[in-house]
Structure formats: C-alpha cells, structure tokens
Amino acid sequence: MATEAQGAEEGGLVFHPMDQFIVKPLFGGENIGLFTPTNVTLWMALAVVAIFALLVLGTRGRAMVPSRAQSVAELAYGFVYKMVEDVAGKDAVGFFPYIMTLFMFIVSANFLGLIPMSFTTTSHFAVTVVLALAVFLTVTVVGFVKNGTKFLALFWVSSAPLPLRPILAIIELISYFVRPVSHSIRLAGNVMAGHAVIKVFAGFAAISVISPVSVLAITAMYGLEILVAFIQAYVFTILTCVYLKDALHPAH
Template identity: 75%
Template structure:
C-alpha cells in the first residue's frame, strides 16, 4: 500500500526511461506490499519501519554489524558519489543535466555559507556540504517505500548536531580565544540586564545541539509514522481505502517538501552557528 504515493508523484518525471523504471519499481514494490505480512487486520505498527536490524540473519546488533542503517547510508553515499563524481565526469563547459544538478547543489550551499557565515567560513564549506548532501539524500532515499530512513534516528542526528556543536565551539575558542565568551555578554544591552541575558544565552547555546538534532529526526520520523498509519487504515478498509490513499498522496507530497526543507534548515543553522564562532560579537 505504501507504494501508491510512488506511482502518484514520480511518474511525472522527465525522461521516458526514468518513467518506465519508476513504474517497474512501483509494480515490484506493490507486489512486495501485497506479500507483506504486515497487512493482517487493523494491526498498525507505524514504528516498525524504524527498527534497526541486521542485514543478514537475526542476531544482536553489535557496533560493527551491517544493518539496514548501514545499507541505506551506503546507498546515500553511492548516490552522492554518483551525482558529484560520476555526474561531473565530463567536466563540460556546457553541463549535462546531472552535472547541472551537481553544480546547482554546489552553488546553493556555497552561496549559503558565504551569505550567512561570511567569506572566512568558506574553508569549512566541504564539511557543511557533506552534512547537507548526507541529510538530503538520506531524507529522499527514506521516501522510497519500504526503505529505511537513517535521519529518522536520533542517534544519527544527535551525532551530526554534536559534531557541529563541538566543531563550532572549539573553532570559536581557537579563533577568538576567550573573546569567544563575548558571545554570551550582550554588550548592547543595559549593564543590569547583561548577567541575566548571559544566563539565557548560555542556556540557549547548550540547547542548540538538542533542538538541532531533534528538529530533523522528529520531522522525518513524524511524517513517516503518519504515512504508515494511513497505510494501515488503507489495508484495513478494503474498497474504502481510497480516502487514506489520497491522504497518503497528500502527506507524501508534504514529506517531499519536508525532506528538502529539513536538510536546508539543518545546513543553514550550521552556518549560523559557524558565524557565531567566527564573529562572536553581536
């Protein structure tokens, strides 16, 4: 059932071959969906899709076990390599379509870093671009029915956010020394208010990685869970399933938007934090 949004939203794509590939994929996924033992009565398990399980056999998940998370991270890696390396192999002055997309992504993030964090933040552009591409591809791969969404896990987003937090904090102290602490001392406020503001700023600074990570994981997880709940209804309602399927199509469209917007938000917040580290004065 979860494959319905696929046929609904993606067959509009440009090339005929792409359309055929998507139709074939949709048919395969539909058959998989029919065979899926999940469709027994009104047993809706919206959280099952987030279970991390070993790829081969059933056993405990050790830190080194290849899991479905590993598989979808690897697929994301492959997609990124395909877009940014294979897609630009022509090095053409007049770019091919894939090369255009790669250049578009490059220009988009580079401009964001330059505009938000300033020119002196450009050395950190590869790092920010890595984060952006990883999140965007994880989100979009997660929209393929029956896939696994790595960014729906707080473990993943927390590491991403913590990495940003630590990088930015260390960078702030390395670049500015103790001057970095002036980030918390709002010199434009009245003197009496400054200690209170300092406490608030300090709290908000340490809440950053929390909100940074939970925003991404929460958005992605909520959307996918809602899709699954609707899919469960569709499985139980028989012919009346048209209504939940329409709902799935609508929510899927929203999720496509969310997939990009959350990657964008994560990236632009990283840029904002980086700006604070490079220019701590308000």
C-alpha cells in the same frame, strides 16, 4: 499486546507505524553489536554512494553543455556555497566542504528514505545527534581558536542594561549548550513524524470503504514529505551556518 493479537485473529485492523524505524541486522539474528551491519549501515552507505555518483561520476566530464547529473550537482554546489557566503560571511567559505558534505548527506538520506521498503537513517536520533554534536564541537573549537577568550563575548549581551547582563549570560549559555539537542531533534522528529503518518494512512487503505480517501491522503503526504526532505536538510545546514557565524564573529 494481547489486545492487538486478539484483533489480528478476529480480522481487525492491526498495524504498527513505528515498526519501520526498527534497527535490524542485515544478515539475520537478533543481537546487534558494535560492528554488526544493520539496515542503518546499508542505507547510510547507499547515501554516500548516491552522493559520490552525483558529485564525482556525474561531473567527471565537466562538459560546457552539462548533463542532467552535472546540472543538479552544480545547482547543489552553488546553492550551498551562496548559503555559506550570505549567512556566515566570506571568511566562512573555508568551511564550505564540510557544510556541503552535511547538506548532501542529509538530503540524500532523506530522499532515499522515501523509497518504498527503504530505511530513513535521519529518523534516528543516534544519527542526527552525531551530526549535531559534530557541528557543535566544530563551531566551539573554531570559536576559541579564532577568537580566544573573546569568543565568550557571544554570551555577554553588551547592549542590555548592566544589571540584566549576568542573567542574560546564563540564559545565553544554556541556549548555547541546548543547540545540539534542538538541532538533532528538529531533523529526526520531523522526518519520523511524516513517515509514521504515511504508514497510518497506508494501514487504513486495507478498508475498502475508506480506501480511496486513504490513497489520496498517502499521495498528499508523500508530496509533502518530498518537500520536508529538502527543507529539513536546508534548515539543518542554514543553522550550521548561523552557528559558524557566531563562532567567527562572536561580538556581532
């Protein structure tokens, strides 16, 4: 900290790419309690508002010639519905509203996080872990309710030689309980990394010698982050469909 302060006093280049992920109270102060509105609260609420505006207000006319908002809403609906049907099977269509909600929330939060001076809620593990745990618990409960003890067949690799099956069962069991960890870290880690890199390039933009290169790098990274925002929502959703398929058809 002393080195950074000294560099700032001497007019050196000092920037903190991780500062953009700090959770702050909306109405001042430093203490954050259980019910304290924060920047995370604000941008999660804006994501919900954006989804409502697109899927409810944008489609309320149900016109034969759809508006732009209705076209996007119908495209998102068809995209997720086909994903659920193709990956998890037709008997998983009943879970489509839940999976559609997951996809729309994550993709909306990711894109809102690309607005300058905004806050990316999906860069925080506190958010992605809750989403991943919700999927994990839902899939586990569905698996036992739907199949009873037959759900445990998911961990027993019957096609493997008999002496290896207990070892593989332990590996499969560990892999199953690691799912919410990898599910959440993948989303938060990729989103956080991209935003941090953009902030680093933005810091170098203050140096006149390399400013043009920095601006080009920021532009390229921003374009990549637009793609990442969609891909990470897609990956999270398709993994949810894969886990749901295991719950519905554990013997497959």
